[in-house]
Each structure stands twice: as C-alpha cells, then as structure tokens.
Amino acid sequence: MKHRNTYIIPYVLMTPAAVMLGLFILYPMLMNIITSFQSYSLVQIGRPFVGFANYKALLTDARIWSAIKRTIIWTLVNLCFSLALGLGSALLLSTRFRGNNIIKSLILIPWILPSVITGYTWSLMLNEDAGIITWLLKTLQLVSRDFSWFRTGALSMTAAMMANIWRAFPFFSLMIFAKLSTIPNDHVEAALIEGVNKRQMFTYVSFPYIKPVVVSCTYLVFIWTFNAYDIIKVMTNGGPAELTTTMSILVQKEAFQYFSLSNAATMSVIMFTLMTLIILLAYLLLKLVRKVKA
Amino acid sequence: MKKLKIAPHSVKRYSKPEKTGIGLLALLLFVLVLFPFYWIILTSFKDTLQIYDIPPSLIPKKIDFMNYIAAFTQYKVGMFLGNSLKVTVMTVLGTTFVATPAAYSLARLKFKGSAQIKSFLGITQMFPVVVLLVPLFIFCNKLNLYNSHGSLILPYIAMQTPVSIILQMSYFVDVPKEMEEAAVIDGCSLFQSFFYIMLPLVISGIVATSIYTFIQVWQEFLIASSFITSRDLYTLTVGLSTFKGDELTDWGALMATSVIIAIPAMILFTSSQDFFINRLAGGVKE
Numbered sequence: 001m002k003h004r005n006t007y008i009i010p011y012v013l014m015t016p017a018a019v020m021l022g023l024f025i026l027y028p029m030l031m032n033i034i035t036s037f038q039s040y041s042l043v044q045i046g047r048p049f050v051g052f053a054n055y056k057a058l059l060t061d062a063r064i065w066s067a068i069k070r071t072i073i074w075t076l077v078n079l080c081f082s083l084a085l086g087l088g089s090a091l092l093l094s095t096r097f098r099g100n101n102i103i104k105s106l107i108l109i110p111w112i113l114p115s116v117i118t119g120y121t122w123s124l125m126l127n128e129d130a131g132i133i134t135w136l137l138k139t140l141q142l143v144s145r146d147f148s149w150f151r152t153g154a155l156s157m158t159a160a161m162m163a164n165i166w167r168a169f170p171f172f173s174l175m176i177f178a179k180l181s182t183i184p185n186d187h188v189e190a191a192l193i194e195g196v197n198k199r200q201m202f203t204y205v206s207f208p209y210i211k212p213v214v215v216s217c218t219y220l221v222f223i224w225t226f227n228a229y230d231i232i233k234v235m236t237n238g239g240p241a242e243l244t245t246t247m248s249i250l251v252q253k254e255a256f257q258y259f260s261l262s263n264a265a266t267m268s269v270i271m272f273t274l275m276t277l278i279i280l281l282a283y284l285l286l287k288l289v290r291k292v293k294a
Numbered sequence: 295m296k297k298l299k300i301a302p303h304s305v306k307r308y309s310k311p312e313k314t315g316i317g318l319l320a321l322l323l324f325v326l327v328l329f330p331f332y333w334i335i336l337t338s339f340k341d342t343l344q345i346y347d348i349p350p351s352l353i354p355k356k357i358d359f360m361n362y363i364a365a366f367t368q369y370k371v372g373m374f375l376g377n378s379l380k381v382t383v384m385t386v387l388g389t390t391f392v393a394t395p396a397a398y399s400l401a402r403l404k405f406k407g408s409a410q411i412k413s414f415l416g417i418t419q420m421f422p423v424v425v426l427l428v429p430l431f432i433f434c435n436k437l438n439l440y441n442s443h444g445s446l447i448l449p450y451i452a453m454q455t456p457v458s459i460i461l462q463m464s465y466f467v468d469v470p471k472e473m474e475e476a477a478v479i480d481g482c483s484l485f486q487s488f489f490y491i492m493l494p495l496v497i498s499g500i501v502a503t504s505i506y507t508f509i510q511v512w513q514e515f516l517i518a519s520s521f522i523t524s525r526d527l528y529t530l531t532v533g534l535s536t537f538k539g540d541e542l543t544d545w546g547a548l549m550a551t552s553v554i555i556a557i558p559a560m561i562l563f564t565s566s567q568d569f570f571i572n573r574l575a576g577g578v579k580e
Contacts (some may be wrong), residue, residue, distance in 0.1 A: 024452030114513030
C-alpha cells in the first residue's frame with residue numbers, strides 16, 4: 001500500500017520551514033561572517049572588502065576585552081548561583097513537606113514573567129529611594145545612608161545578577177525535581193536496606209541519577225546567560241561608565257547607536273566563536289572526567 | 295494495586311529540629327519566589343507618594359486603579375497592547391503553519407536527509423539572537439521592512455520554527471502507526487489521513503506548542519527594541535521604556551503595565567502547566 005509520489009511529499013511539507021530558516025537564520029548567519037570582513041557603516045557609502053582588518057582592530061580594542069571578561073564573570077556567577085539554588089530547592093521540594101505542591105506550582109512564576117519586567121521590578125526593589133531591599137539594608141545599618149546599587153560597576157553587576165538568578169534558578173529546580181521524582185523505587189529501597197544516611201543517599205543514589213538533567217540544564221542556561229541582554233539593558237544599560245557592558249550589550253550598541261555594522265558583526269562572530277569554544281571545552285572536559293573514572 | 299512511590303529524601307526521615315529547619319527553608323523559598331511578583335502588583339495600586347513611603351508599606355492602603363487608567367490615557371499602553379497582540383498572533387499563526395507540516399513530515403514519513411534535518415534543528419537552538427541581529431537588520435532594510443512589524447514577525451517565525459517542530463514531532467510520534475495504515479486501507483489519500491486522522495489526535499499538542507511560542511514572542515525585547523524606532527509601533531516590552539524618564543520614573547504606571555503584560559502569559563501558562571513541565575522536562579532528558 002503506497003501513495004503515489006510518496007517520495008516527493010515529505011520535501012514539499014518541509015519547504016515552508018526550509019524557506020523561513022534559510023532566509024532568516026542561515027542566510028543571516030552567513031551574511032554576518034561576510035560583513036565582518038567588510039567595512040560597512042550606515043554613515044558611509046559602499047562596503048569595501050577589508051580582510052581581517054576589523055578583527056585586527058577589535059582584538060586590540062580594550063572595550064572588547066573588558067566586555068569578554070565581564071561576560072564570562074556574569075555567566076559564571078549566574079550559573080553557579082542558579083545551579084546551587086535550583087538544586088537546593090529541588091531537594092527541599094523532594095522532602096515532600098506539607099505545602100510543597102503550592103510552591104511547586106508557584107516556582108515557575110519567575111521563569112514565566114517576561115525578563116524585561118524582572119529587570120524593572122528588581123530596579124524598583126533596589127532603587128536608592130523607593131527600593132524595599134535597599135531600605136531594609138539601610139535600616140539594619142548594613143550599608144551607609146547614601147548607599148546606592150547603581151553607582152559602581154561591581155554593585156550594578158551584582159544587582160543585575162540577583163535579578164537574573166531569581167529568574168533562572170526555578171528552571172533548574174523544576175527540571176531537577178521532575179527527575180528526582182522518577183527515581184525507581186528499588187534504587188531507594190536497596191539503599192535503605194543498606195542503611196545509608198541522608199548524605200549518602202544523595203551522593204550515591206540521587207545525584208548519579210539526576211546528573212544528566214543537571215548537565216543538560218546547565219548547557220541550556222549557559223547559552224541563555226552568555227547571551228543575556230534584557231535584564232542588563234533594563235537595569236543598568238551597560239553603565240555606569242560602561243562598567244556592566246557585556247558582549248551582547250556591546251554588539252547592540254555598536255550596531256544601533258554607532259551604526260558601525262561591520263564592527264558589530266565582527267564582535268558577534270567573536271562572541272559566537274567564544275561561546276562555541278567554551279561549550280566544546282566543557283564537553284571534552286566532561287568526556288575526560290568520565291574516562292578517568294572508568 | 296499501584297505501588298507507592300518512595301521519596302528518597304522524604305521529610306519522614308528527618309528529626310524534629312531538622313523538620314523545623316525544612317519548614318523555615320520552605321517558607322524562605324516561598325517568599326523569595328513570590329515577593330517580587332507581589333511587589334509588582336502592590337506597586338501598581340500605589341500612588342507616587344506611597345511608592346516613596348518610608349518605611350515602605352507592605353499592604354495597599356486602598357485598591358486604586360488610577361495607575362491602570364493613567365497607563366491607558368497618559369501613556370499609549372492601549373496601542374502597545376494592540377501592536378503586541380498583532381505581532382504575537384501573526385507569529386504564532388505563521389509558526390504553526392510552517393512548523394506543523396514539517397513536524398508531520400519528520401515524525402511520520404521516512405525520507406533521505408531527515409536525520410540531518412533533525413540534528414540541524416537542535417543546533418539552531420544554539421544560535422543566539424545577538425549574532426543574527428546585524429545581518430537581520432541589513433536584510434530587513436533591503437526588504438524595506440525596517441521599522442515595521444514585518445521586521446519582527448518574519449524573524450520571530452524563523453526563530454520559533456525549530457523549537458516548534460521539535461515539540462510537535464513528539465506529539466506526532468505518539469500516534470500509533472496502525473491508525474494511519476487503517477485510513478490508507480480505507481482509501482484515504484495522504485492529505486485526507488493527515489487532516490482526518492492525525493490532526494484531531496495531535497491538535498492539543500499543536501495548541502500547547504502554540505502557547506509556548508506565544509509566551510516566547512510576547513516577551514521578546516532585543517529585536518523589538520532594535521528594529522522599531524517609531525513610538526506608535528512599539529510592542530509592550532519596548533513601550534515600558536517610555537515610563538522611564540531621565541529624572542523621574544513613573545513606577546506606578548510601569549508596574550500596572552507590567553501586570554497587564556504578565557497576565558496573558560500567566561493564564562496561558564497555567565492552562566498548560568502539565569505540558570510545560572512534562573514535555574520540556576522530557577525535552578532536556580537526553
């Protein structure tokens with residue numbers, strides 16, 4: 001029983017998707033690389049080919065190095081804290097305390113709330129005059145009376161990180177919790193018969209079981225955080241004095257404030273290469289660890 | 295009889311003081327998760343004086359809707375809302391139209407290159423929007439789309455298509471092969487069997503996938519803030535910046551608008567929570 005022309009139908013069905021992806025994802029990806037070898041700005045006529053000149057100029061540009069440094073710090077801190085908080089709260093939920101179902105259904109609110117709103121909300125809560133968190137810190141005399149989160153680079157970065165961690169950790173919580181609730185009974189039973197304590201239960205039973213989910217969630221959150229734009233843009237706009245400018249903020253500004261398109265394209269190619277390299281490195285590292293263990 | 299699930303970290307294994315500790319931590323988690331959200335709603339009902347109150351009040355003195363009224367009269371939230379709805383709905387329809395046939399084809403029909411296409415779809419998840427920003431801008435300029443909603447909708451559809459295909463495929467795969475075979479034996483053409491047999495069975499999955507797309511597009515900011523320059527065309531997330539002046543920020547109206555933005559996403563999410571948790575958790579299993 002076969003349809004006529006069966007061999008062509010799958011391709012026909014794929015066509016709309018292929019056209020959209022080709023035109024708006026693949027072609028732009030390619031164009032991006034080509035643009036990075038041209039001199040192209042909205043304030044000049046023509047776009048001559050300049051070879052590696054953009055890369056050479058940018059690699060000696062202090063702005064890009066400090067942006068790379070900031071992006072890496074931003075990603076690392078966010079990832080560590082969200083993972084720790086997420087794992088912790090997943091374990092907390094898995095104790096099945098009374099009311100854990102309520103928290104379980106509420107915990108995705110931070111993740112569903114649009115990130116721009118998260119940014120504004122934390123700006124308000126950390127505001128110098130109207131911010132409840134700042135007020136609390138001042139009342140407890142933990143900070144001086146004229147304290148502001150947004151005057152120095154380090155504190156502004158911390159403020160944006162808090163907002164981002166609040167947004168990202170529930171993703172870890174829920175994914176890890178979902179996996180934790182599927183641990184086969186016999187694993188747990190065997191461990192109980194062996195008389196393991198709570199810590200051993202985690203290191204020998206739970207953790208090995210949830211590890212794949214932890215790894216794939218970390219991979220996803222890494223990509224999201226590395227490229228994060230909304231929260232930083234809304235809370236600090238890269239300031240003060242460009243001290244919180246990460247790679248994505250830099251690329252966007254270069255393109256839409258200074259209209260230097262070839263520069264922005266080059267920066268984004270560097271950014272993407274860096275991200276891919278880090279992922280590749282982490283992958284090889286994981287493989288190595290597995291080999292050493294085996 | 296169904297065997298009860300044993301929780302490896304059950305609270306029953308803890309001593310009394312440890313149980314109190316767990317309770318406190320749970321309370322802390324509850325406050326941490328909910329407080330910022332509560333603060334948005336609370337602030338949206340406060341007037342400017344109350345917002346700057348010291349100490350800040352934790353409960354509203356009265357439920358006052360003036361920030362909501364101001365959002366629609368003083369600011370152009372009605373217009374932003376219309377723009378957001380237009381862009382999001384068109385994107386959702388477009389994505390579904392593009393992704394559904396592709397998902398069906400990849401999940402049910404064997405053809406040369408399907409494995410490569412599937413892995414390519416996974417890889418596209420790695421492409422950050424920032425990397426596509428400049429070339430998309432140049433391309434949309436060429437198509438004369440810059441500063442129009444088309445410059446948002448078309449890239450959005452392309453960006454949402456891969457996830458949409460991947461999610462929908464998981465529903466198509468679930469339909470037993472025999473049902474289709476039976477339809478073919480009864481003389482259905484491929485298109486008839488698709489429309490009469492497959493579609494009714496996977497429609498809930500398609501709807502759930504559309505909800506996912508809706509939530510993603512509804513909150514998009516980077517492209518929307520880069521490609522749209524006229525205020526009249528702003529979407530909601532970009533429109534929020536109009537509340538922020540150099541000197542003063544109208545926090546009340548900003549938070550009222552935030553509530554307006556958050557509500558559709560929350561309702562849609564709650565209505566399909568099972569889908570989100572199960573399918574997405576399934577998606578990252580590998």
